[in-house]
Amino acid sequence: MAQEDKKLQELYGKSCAVCHAAGAAGAPKTGVPAEWESRLAKGMDTLVTSVQNGLNAMPPKGMCFDCSAEDYKALIEYMAKPE
Ligand code: HEC
Secondary structure: OHHHHHHHHHHHHHOOOOHHHHHHHOOOOOOOOHHHHHHHOOOOHHHHHHHHHHHHOOOHHHHHHOHHHHHHHHHHHHOOOOO
């Protein structure tokens, strides 16, 4: 696995996965592109802002306190891909 992917997996595993792996509290589920379609339609910048500020049941920063905007973008792309 490439170094980048490994870092991504780590960030994902300790933060986003807590809710997005199972789709807890209405979170769009990882690996299910249909659940991400309407989200992606808002544009990547909007989605990154949603994570940074929090959205309803999602806490600000999505529990990843050392994630950069680039990290969030990569994480969103990772979660929206088919499993
Ligand atoms: C504590 C649970 C939780 C964690 C941790 C979490 N999320 Fe979420 N996320 C949610 C929920 C719930 C929603 C749906 C919010 C809504 O639309 O009401 C959501 C929605 C989103 C959306 C869609 C935002 C939009 O504008 O529609 C994105 C993108 C997202 N999460 C990315 C992430 C990323 C990236 C991480 C990890 C850094 C993360 N989330 C961590 C619960 C979580």
